[in-house]
């Protein structure tokens with residue numbers, strides 16, 4: 001910048017340094033809402049291609065790097081990063097569904113997805129039939145001429161119910177349905193649903209993929225590039241795109257995904273086994289235990305581990321469970337999961353507070369259920385904390 005220009009101008013027009021043949025080891029954070037072009041023809045050409053980097057709502061190199069990484073991990077054709085997990089789920093469902101369509105979904109569903117399906121029913125007449133997701137024949141029994149989507153979750157909240165994805169997606173294909181699965185709890189290291197018949201895989205990257213409880217994000221991975229294009233075009237309209245910094249933090253977290261998932265699983269397995277022996281605990285909902293209803297499917301479908309989320313039913317009930325969570329010193333009382341810190345939450349007084357004891361029983365939990373999102377701490381410290389809290 002020539003020094004003949006005024007200081008205000010020079011403070012604005014700072015040059016991006018030439019990299020002199022050096023190549024960044026990490027994906028750089030391109031925190032910029034648009035890119036400039038030396039020739040007006042190049043800008044005109046970039047604007048014609050909606051996936052160019054000309055404007056951030058369309059695309060950005062840091063965001064693209066995250067999408068490419070997810071495409072590779074999920075064995076997909078293309079992926080789309082979003083501002084949140086709900087941003088991905090909302091955009092996918094609003095693309096594949098129209099007024100009057102019908103959805104088949106498993107009844108153990110993430111609360112935000114359940115609320116979205118309720119809203120779609122009320123405003124667009126898009127009804128949902130909820131199935132137990134225990135027997136693939138439930139799909140054929142629920143199908144209507146208007147059914148478009150089969151919506152599943154690999155592992156469910158809070159009891160880690162495991163859905164037999166190959167069996168259910170085969171039944172969905174038979175009926176011509178688009179198969180969508182929320183793979184947040186398993187991560188692509190635990191399960192690759194496209195290989196098991198899914199058309200679309202959604203994630204809240206807020207959880208295990210970013211892994212440090214410091215960012216909100218989502219992603220959808222597609223088996224078919226054409227469907228990706230349709231959904232992504234809708235994303236340009238909703239504007240629920242990923243911010244480059246959020247994508248960068250997610251990529252940074254993903255570098256240790258393998259190590260973290262191994263540790264989450266080992267810690268959860270050890271803590272679940274310890275708690276299953278404790279007289280203060282009535283029941284442990286962890287797929288690693290032989291008595292869990294999803295144990296056999298989990299062994300087959302998730303050979304590398306079951307994530308780090310499970311639930312326990314504290315003996316006594318609502319008050320005993322509340323007091324137990326209050327006494328924890330290392331584990332914190334908070335929502336969300338998948339970060340490095342262990343968190344607990346009592347569904348009856350938080351995420352599922354609108355349900356009474358009967359309603360809770362219908363989804364397999366009690367007023368004394370506590371959800372545990374197991375973190376990466378040393379297992380001896382976790383066991384000691386849970387023991388002191390149970391022993392009062």
Ligand SMILES: *Cc1c(COP(=O)(O)O)cnc(C)c1O
Nearest residue numbers: 084085086110182184204206217
């Ligand atoms: C958190 C979560 C979501 C929603 O993701 P956000 O990033 O909070 O929007 C969806 N599905 C599952 C299973 C989740 O745990």
